[in-house]
Amino acid sequence: MLLGPALAVSAILFxxxxxxxxxxxxxxxxxxxxELMLNAVNxxxxxxxxxxxxxGQIFVFFVMAVAAAEAAVGLAIILAIFRHKETVDLRNINLxxx
Amino acid sequence: xxxxxxxxxxxLAGMAITGATLCITRRSPxxxxxxxxxxxxxxxxxxVLLDAQFIGVLQVxxxxxxIMVLFLFVIxxxxxxxxxxSDLKGPVGGAVAALLAGTLLLQLGGVGSSGPPDVIxxxxxxxxxxxxxxxxxxxxxxxxxxxxLIPFEITSILLLAAIVGAVVLAKRKL
Numbered sequence: 001m002l003l004g005p006a007l008a009v010s011a012i013l014f015x016x017x018x019x020x021x022x023x024x025x026x027x028x029x030x031x032x033x034x035e036l037m038l039n040a041v042n043x044x045x046x047x048x049x050x051x052x053x054x055x056g057q058i059f060v061f062f063v064m065a066v067a068a069a070e071a072a073v074g075l076a077i078i079l080a081i082f083r084h085k086e087t088v089d090l091r092n093i094n095l096x097x098x
Numbered sequence: 099x100x101x102x103x104x105x106x107x108x109x110l111a112g113m114a115i116t117g118a119t120l121c122i123t124r125r126s127p128x129x130x131x132x133x134x135x136x137x138x139x140x141x142x143x144x145x146v147l148l149d150a151q152f153i154g155v156l157q158v159x160x161x162x163x164x165i166m167v168l169f170l171f172v173i174x175x176x177x178x179x180x181x182x183x184s185d186l187k188g189p190v191g192g193a194v195a196a197l198l199a200g201t202l203l204l205q206l207g208g209v210g211s212s213g214p215p216d217v218i219x220x221x222x223x224x225x226x227x228x229x230x231x232x233x234x235x236x237x238x239x240x241x242x243x244x245x246x247l248i249p250f251e252i253t254s255i256l257l258l259a260a261i262v263g264a265v266v267l268a269k270r271k272l
Contacts (some may be wrong), residue, residue: 001149002103002104002232003108003213004213004249005107005108006107006148007112007143007213009111009114009115010145010186010205011206011207012115012118012203013114013115013118013137013141013187013205014202015123015199015200015202015206015262016115016118016119016199016205017122018196018198018199018202019117019122019196019198019199020118020194021121021184022123022187022191022194022198022199023122023123023192024122024129024185024186024187024193025185025186025187025188025253026178028169028172028173028176028178029122029127029130029151029185030116030167030170032121032130032131032134033121033122033158035161035165036118036122036134038135039137039138039141039161042134042141042153042157043141043144043145043148046144046145046148046150046153047112047148048214049149049150049225050148050149050225050226051214051219051220051225052214052218052219052220053220053224053225053244054225054228054229054237054238054241055149055240055241057104057150057152057153058238058241058242058246060150060156061153061156061238062246062249062253064157064160064161064255065253065257066253067161067165068160068164068165068257068260069256069257069259069260070260071165071169072168072261072263072264073164073263073264073265073267075169075172075258076264076265076267076268077166077267078172078176078204078265079172079175079176079267079268080267082269083270084160086147086180088176090238092205098238
C-alpha cells in the first residue's frame, strides 16, 4: 500500500509550508505557503480515503472550495493593503504591534 | 503493488517536495508561484495514484488553474515580478524556522508511522470496488449530494460571501 509513503510526503510538504511561513516576509509568498499546507492535508485525506471510506475525498472537495474563497478574499485584502502602504513586506505592516 | 507504480509515486513525490522547497526559497514571488504550480501538478498525479482520479482533475482545474492564476494575476498587478531585495529572514530567523519545522516534522513522523487503528479500517479493496461499481465521479458525487448535501449547500453561501467580500475589498475607495 502507498499509505505510509503518502503520509510521509504529506508531513514533509506540511513542514515545508510551515517553514515557508516562518521564513518569508512577503505577504503573498506566505499566503502561497498556506495553500501548500492545505494541499499537504488534502494528500493525507486522499491517502486515508483508500482505507477509511470515500468521505475523505469529499472533504478534499470542501477544502478546495474553502481554499478558493480564502484565496479570493485574502488576495483582495493584500491588494487593499498594498494600495494603502505601497508594500507587501510584513516588516512595514505592523499596525497592531505595540 | 507493481514496482512501476512505486517508481512513479516516488518520482511525483520528489517533484512535489523539490517544487515546495524551491517555492519557499526563491527570492522572486513569481518564481515561487511557478514552483508552487509544479508542486500542485505533482500532487494531482499523486491523487490519481491514490485512486482519487476525480480529485486529481479538480486539483488541476481549481488549484493550478484558478487559484494560482489569481496569485499570478495579483503578483503582476502589484508589479512584484522583478526580484527585488530578498524577503527571506536572516540567519537567526532561518535557524528558528528550521528548528520549529524540524520539531514539527519529528512529531508528525511519530503520529504518521502508527497509521489508522484497525477497528475503523475497511476491508481491503472496498473503496476500489465502490469506484468500479459507480464510476470515479459517481463514487464521490453520491455521498456529496446525499450525506453531505447541507455542507455542500453551505459551501455555495460561503463562495457567494467570498465573491461579495473580494469585490468590496478590492474597490478603489475602501
